[in-house]
Amino acid sequence: xxxxxxxxxxxxxxxxxxxxxxxxxxxxxxxxxxxxxxxxxxxxxxxxxxxxxxxxxxxxxxxxxxxxxxxxxxxxxxxxxxxxxxxxxxxxxxxxxxxxxxxxxxxxxxxxxxxxxxxxxxxxxxxxxxxxxxxxxxxxxxxxxxxxxxxxxxxxxxxxxxxxxxxxxxxxxxxxxxxxxxxxxxxxxxxxxxxxxxxxxxxxxxxxxxxxxxxxxxxxxxxxxxxxxxxxxxxxxxxxxxxxxxxxxxxxxxxxxxxxxxxxxxxxxxxxxxxxxxxxxxxxxxxxxxxxxxxxxxxxxxxxxxxxxxxxxxxxxxxxxxxxxx
Amino acid sequence: xxxxxxxxxxxxxxxxxxxxxxxxxxxxxxxxxxxxxxxxxxxxxxxxxxxxxxxxxxxxxxxxxxxxxxxxxxxxxxxxxxxxxxxxxxxxxxxxxxxxxxxxxxxxxxxxxxxxxxxxxxxxxxxxxxxxxxxxxxxxxxxxxxxxxxxxxxxxxxxxxxxxxxxxxxxxxxxxxxxxxxxxxxxxxxxxxxxxxxxxxxxxxxxxxxxxxxxxxxxxxxxxxxxxxxxxxxxxxxxxxxxxxxxxxxxxxxxxxxxxxxxxxxxxxxxxxxxxxxxxxxxxxxxxxxxxxxxxxxxxxxxxxxxxxxxxxxxxxxxxxxxxxxx
Amino acid sequence: xxxxxxxxxxxxxxxxxxxxxxxxxxxxxxxxxxxxxxxxxxxxxxxxxxxxxxxxxxxxxxxxxxxxxxxxxxxxxxxxxxxxxxxxxxxxxxxxxxxxxxxxxxxxxxxxxxxxxxxxxxxxxxxxxxxxxxxxxxxxxxxxxxxxxxxxxxxxxxxxxxxxxxxxxxxxxxxxxxxxxxxxxxxxxxxxxxxxxxxxxxxxxxxxxxxxxxxxxxxxxxxxxxxxxxxxxxxxxxxxxxxxxxxxxxxxxxxxxxxxxxxxxxxxxxxxxxxxxxxxxxxxxxxxxxxxxxxxxxxxxxx
Numbered sequence: 001x002x003x004x005x006x007x008x009x010x011x012x013x014x015x016x017x018x019x020x021x022x023x024x025x026x027x028x029x030x031x032x033x034x035x036x037x038x039x040x041x042x043x044x045x046x047x048x049x050x051x052x053x054x055x056x057x058x059x060x061x062x063x064x065x066x067x068x069x070x071x072x073x074x075x076x077x078x079x080x081x082x083x084x085x086x087x088x089x090x091x092x093x094x095x096x097x098x099x100x101x102x103x104x105x106x107x108x109x110x111x112x113x114x115x116x117x118x119x120x121x122x123x124x125x126x127x128x129x130x131x132x133x134x135x136x137x138x139x140x141x142x143x144x145x146x147x148x149x150x151x152x153x154x155x156x157x158x159x160x161x162x163x164x165x166x167x168x169x170x171x172x173x174x175x176x177x178x179x180x181x182x183x184x185x186x187x188x189x190x191x192x193x194x195x196x197x198x199x200x201x202x203x204x205x206x207x208x209x210x211x212x213x214x215x216x217x218x219x220x221x222x223x224x225x226x227x228x229x230x231x232x233x234x235x236x237x238x239x240x241x242x243x244x245x246x247x248x249x250x251x252x253x254x255x256x257x258x259x260x261x262x263x264x265x266x267x268x269x270x271x272x273x274x275x276x277x278x279x280x281x282x283x284x285x286x287x288x289x290x291x292x293x294x295x296x297x298x299x300x301x302x303x304x305x306x307x308x309x310x311x312x313x314x315x316x317x318x319x320x321x322x323x324x325x326x
Numbered sequence: 327x328x329x330x331x332x333x334x335x336x337x338x339x340x341x342x343x344x345x346x347x348x349x350x351x352x353x354x355x356x357x358x359x360x361x362x363x364x365x366x367x368x369x370x371x372x373x374x375x376x377x378x379x380x381x382x383x384x385x386x387x388x389x390x391x392x393x394x395x396x397x398x399x400x401x402x403x404x405x406x407x408x409x410x411x412x413x414x415x416x417x418x419x420x421x422x423x424x425x426x427x428x429x430x431x432x433x434x435x436x437x438x439x440x441x442x443x444x445x446x447x448x449x450x451x452x453x454x455x456x457x458x459x460x461x462x463x464x465x466x467x468x469x470x471x472x473x474x475x476x477x478x479x480x481x482x483x484x485x486x487x488x489x490x491x492x493x494x495x496x497x498x499x500x501x502x503x504x505x506x507x508x509x510x511x512x513x514x515x516x517x518x519x520x521x522x523x524x525x526x527x528x529x530x531x532x533x534x535x536x537x538x539x540x541x542x543x544x545x546x547x548x549x550x551x552x553x554x555x556x557x558x559x560x561x562x563x564x565x566x567x568x569x570x571x572x573x574x575x576x577x578x579x580x581x582x583x584x585x586x587x588x589x590x591x592x593x594x595x596x597x598x599x600x601x602x603x604x605x606x607x608x609x610x611x612x613x614x615x616x617x618x619x620x621x622x623x624x625x626x627x628x629x630x631x632x633x634x635x636x637x638x639x640x641x642x643x644x645x646x647x648x649x650x651x652x653x
Numbered sequence: 654x655x656x657x658x659x660x661x662x663x664x665x666x667x668x669x670x671x672x673x674x675x676x677x678x679x680x681x682x683x684x685x686x687x688x689x690x691x692x693x694x695x696x697x698x699x700x701x702x703x704x705x706x707x708x709x710x711x712x713x714x715x716x717x718x719x720x721x722x723x724x725x726x727x728x729x730x731x732x733x734x735x736x737x738x739x740x741x742x743x744x745x746x747x748x749x750x751x752x753x754x755x756x757x758x759x760x761x762x763x764x765x766x767x768x769x770x771x772x773x774x775x776x777x778x779x780x781x782x783x784x785x786x787x788x789x790x791x792x793x794x795x796x797x798x799x800x801x802x803x804x805x806x807x808x809x810x811x812x813x814x815x816x817x818x819x820x821x822x823x824x825x826x827x828x829x830x831x832x833x834x835x836x837x838x839x840x841x842x843x844x845x846x847x848x849x850x851x852x853x854x855x856x857x858x859x860x861x862x863x864x865x866x867x868x869x870x871x872x873x874x875x876x877x878x879x880x881x882x883x884x885x886x887x888x889x890x891x892x893x894x895x896x897x898x899x900x901x902x903x904x905x906x907x908x909x910x911x912x913x914x915x916x917x918x919x920x921x922x923x924x925x926x927x928x929x930x931x932x933x934x935x936x937x938x939x940x941x942x943x944x945x946x947x948x949x950x951x952x953x954x955x956x
Contacts, residue, residue, distance in 0.1 A: 155378075185377070186377065186583060189602070212516075213516070213590035217595040237592045252517060256545075257523065259589060260589050268520040269517040273515050288517075392854060416857050
C-alpha cells in the first residue's frame with residue numbers, strides 16, 4: 001500500500017473577488033522511502049495541495065477528495081486525529097523559518113514540548129532527546145543553542161532547528177515546503193545535504209516543494225510538475241530532466257539560467273503565470289504554449305507518456321520536436 | 327579602453343548601530359561596505375555577487391548616493407559625487423537609475439502605470455508637454471513589452487513580471503547611462519525570470535547602457551555580466567571577467583559559492599564535488615582580523631589572521647584578494 | 654498556522670488588451686464597501702439625516718426659534734397645529750429644533766474634523782518623512798498639547814476671543830488633530846522604508862513632491878477610517894462643551910443641547926429627549942458602521 005495516496009483533491013478558496021480553485025482534481029501516490037519533488041511557480045497550487053492534506057488550509061479554504069495516509073483519510077479526520085498525525089507521523093518544514101518558531105520560547109523547550117505531547121516523554125528525557133536531535137542535524141554546540149531564543153540564531157541554523165524539530169518523532173513523511181528559498185546558496189547546500197541524509201538513513205519519505213529545478217535535480221526520485229493547480233507531468237527525475245514530455249517542463253528547463261553552460265540568449269516561456277480566476281477552458285498552459293493545436297481547447301487528461309511517466313498534454317510529438325530544435 | 331563612466335575607490339559605508347545596555351549603550355560601526363573599488367566602462371555590465379550580508383545592496387545604494395558614504399570616492403563622469411549638495415546629486419542621478427528587487431513594492435500602489443513610468447521625466451523635465459510625456463511613456467512601454475493600452479492600470483492589476491517591466495521602464499525613461507539592478511529577477515517566477523533577463527540585455531544594447539547587476543544568483547549573473555565582482559562581508563574577494571571567473575575561480579570563497587549552486591541536471595548535480603563552508607557568517611559589527619573569510623576558509627593559515635590580503639592581479643586582469651590563491 | 658494567507662494567487666494579472674481603464678485601489682475599495690450591507694445602510698441613513706437636516710427646516714411651518722404663542726407649553730404631537738413631534742416646554746417645534754440641531758452638530762462634526770484632518774495629516778506626514786530634529790520638535794509639541802486639559806484650553810480660547818461659533822470648530826479641531834498627527838506619522842514611518850519611496854527619491858523627486866504624490870495618498874486609507882471615528886467624537890465633544898455653556902447658545906441649538914434640555918424634562922415629556930437622542934445615536938452608529946466597513950474595504954487582508 002502506498003504511504004500517501006491523494007485522490008481527486010480539489011482545493012477552493014473564497015476570496016473577496018470570488019471563488020478561486022487553487023488545486024483541481026489532483027491525484028498521485030507516494031511510496032515509503034521515496035522523495036517526491038513538486039515543482040511549480042506561484043499559483044501552481046503546489047503548497048496548497050499539502051496545506052490541504054495536513055488540514056492547515058486558511059479559514060476561507062475548502063478541500064474535497066481523499067488524502068489517505070497510514071490508513072486514515074486526512075480530509076475527513078477530526079482535529080484530534082490530525083494533531084496526532086501532524087508533527088508525529090507526518091511533519092512539515094516551511095520556508096519561513098523565522099515565523100515558524102515561537103519567538104518567546106527557547107529552542108530546546110519548543111522541541112522538548114513536541115516530544116512530551118506526542119511521545120509522552122518526561123521533561124528531562126525530552127530535553128536530552130531534543131539536544132541529541134540538534135546534534136544529529138549538525139548544529140555545533142547543541143547544548144548552548146538549545147538554551148537560545150530563535151532570533152539569536154542565524155537563518156541557516158533556524159532552518160536546521162526546524163528540521164530537527166520535524167524529525168523528533170521520526171516521521172514517516174517529511175513535507176518540506178520551499179525549505180531553502182530564503183537561504184543563501186552555501187547554506188542551502190548544507191540543508192539539502194541534511195534532508196538527503198535523513199531520507200537515506202531513516203528511510204523517511206520526503207516531499208520537496210520548490211520552484212528551483214536545481215534543488216529537485218539533486219534530491220528527488222520522482223518529480224511532479226504543477227501548473228495552474230494541476231499536475232502537468234509526473235515522472236522519474238532522470239526522465240523529467242533528460243526527456244521532458246510536457247511543453248511547460250521543457251520551457252522551464254530551457255529558461256533556467258545554468259551555471260554549467262554559457263547560453264547566448266535564454267529561451268523564454270512567453271506570457272504571464274496563470275491567473276486562477278481566468279483560466280482558459282481547455283489546457284491552462286495553451287495560451288503560453290508554442291505547440292498549441294486545436295485539441296488544446298479541451299482539457300487534456302493526465303495519461304501515460306513515453307519514458308514511463310505521466311503527462312497532461314494533447315500532443316505526443318513534443319519531445320521529438322524539442323530534440324530536433326536543440 | 328574608453329574613460330570609465332563610474333569609478334568607485336575604497337568605498338566604505340558604515341552604519342552606526344547601538345549595542346550594549348539600554349542606559350550605557352554605545353555606537354559601533356556596522357561595516358556594510360568596507361573598502362571596495364571598481365571601475366565601470368560605458369556600456370559594460372558588472373555583476374556584483376555575494377550572499378546576504380555581503381553589502382551588495384548597500385554598495386548599489388551608495389553609488390546612487392541614496393545612503394551616506396563614510397569614506398572613499400565615487401567618481402561619476404569625472405566628477406566626485408560624495409560630499410556634493412542635494413541639487414548636484416539630483417542632477418547627476420538623471421543619468422543613473424535603479425531597478426529594485428520587489429517589483430510590486432517598488433511601485434506606488436496608488437499611481438497608474440503611466441504615472442509611475444513618467445515620474446522621473448516630470449521631475450527632471452517639467453517643461454515637457456503632457457502629450458509629449460504620454461508619447462514617450464507609450465513608446466517605452468512597447469519597448470519593455472507592455473501594451474501601451476495598459477497605461478491607466480494600477481500596479482496591483484499586473485503580475486510580478488509585468489510590474490518589473492514597469493519598474494524597468496521607469497528606470498529607462500530618462501535614457502540613463504547607468505542602471506543599477508538590485509536583484510531584479512529574484513522575486514520573479516522562473517518562467518518570467520528569463521524574459522526579464524533578456525529584456526535587460528536587449529535594452530542594454532539599444533540604449534548603450536552600463537549596468538551594475540547585483541544578485542545572489544551566480545547563474546543569472548553569468549548570463550548577463552561582462553565582469554563579475556564577488557563580495558563577502560563588505561569586502562571584495564575576486565574581480566574578473568566573466569569567462570575568467572567562471573572557468574577558473576581563484577578565490578576559495580568563489581569556488582565554494584559555485585560548488586553550492588544546484589545544477590538542474592540530476593546526473594551532474596549528484597556527481598559534482600562540493601566544498602562545504604563551515605560555520606556562520608561572522609558579524610559585520612566585529613569582522614575577523616586579517617582576511618574576513620578566514621574563519622570559514624578551508625585554506626586558512628596563520629598569515630590570513632595576521633594580514634589583510636591585498637589585491638593581486640594574475641593574467642588577464644583577474645584580481646583576487648587572497649594569500650593562497652596560487653595554491 | 655491557520656492564519657496562513659490565502660493561496661499564492663497572483664493578483665488580477667493577464668489583463669487582456671480589451672480592458673483598458675484600470676481600477677484603482679479606491680475603486681476596488683468602493684466596490685467592496687458597496688458589498689457590505691451594514692455600511693451601505695449606514696451610508697443611506699446618514700445621507701437621509703444630512704439631507705433632512707439641511708433642507709428639512711425650510712419645509713416646516715415652524716422655525717427652530719419660533720415660539721408658538723398660542724401654546725407656550727409642551728404640546729403633544731399634533732397634525733392640526735403642524736407640530737408633528739410636538740413642542741418643547743416653551744412651545745418651540747421639536748422637529749424643527751432637532752433638524753436644525755442636526756445641521757449644527759453635523760457642521761461642527763465635519764468642519765472640526767476637516768481642521769483636524771488638515772493639520773494632522775500635514776504635521777504627521779512632514780514629521781514622519783523628515784524625521785530627525787523636525788520630528789522630535791513636532792512630536793514634543795503634540796505631547797505638550799495632549800497634556801493640556803481640553804476644557805481648560807477651550808475656556809482660555811473663549812476668554813481670549815469671546816464666544817464665537819467658528820471658534821468652537823477651531824477649538825475642537827485643534828485638539829482632535831493630535832491623534833491624527835500621530836497616526837499619520839506612524840503610517841509615514843512604515844511607508845518611508847517601502848521600496849517605492851526609495852524609487853521616488855532615486856528618480857529625482859523633491860521632498861514636497863514625494864510628500865504630496867506618494868505619502869499623502871498612501872496614508873489616506875487609514876486616515877479616512879479614522880475620520881469616520883473622529884466625527885462622532887467631535888459631535889459628542891460639542892454637546893459636552895454646550896452642556897458646560899461653552900458651545901452654541903440659545904436660541905441656537907444642537908443635538909447635544911437638545912438632549913441636555915430633554916434630559917431635564919424626561920419625566921414630563923420624554924419625547925423631548927427621545928427625538929434628538931434617536932437622531933444622534935443613529936448618526937453615531939452609522940458612522941461607526943461605516944468606519945468598520947471602510948476599514949475592511951480598504952484593507953481586505955486584515956479581516
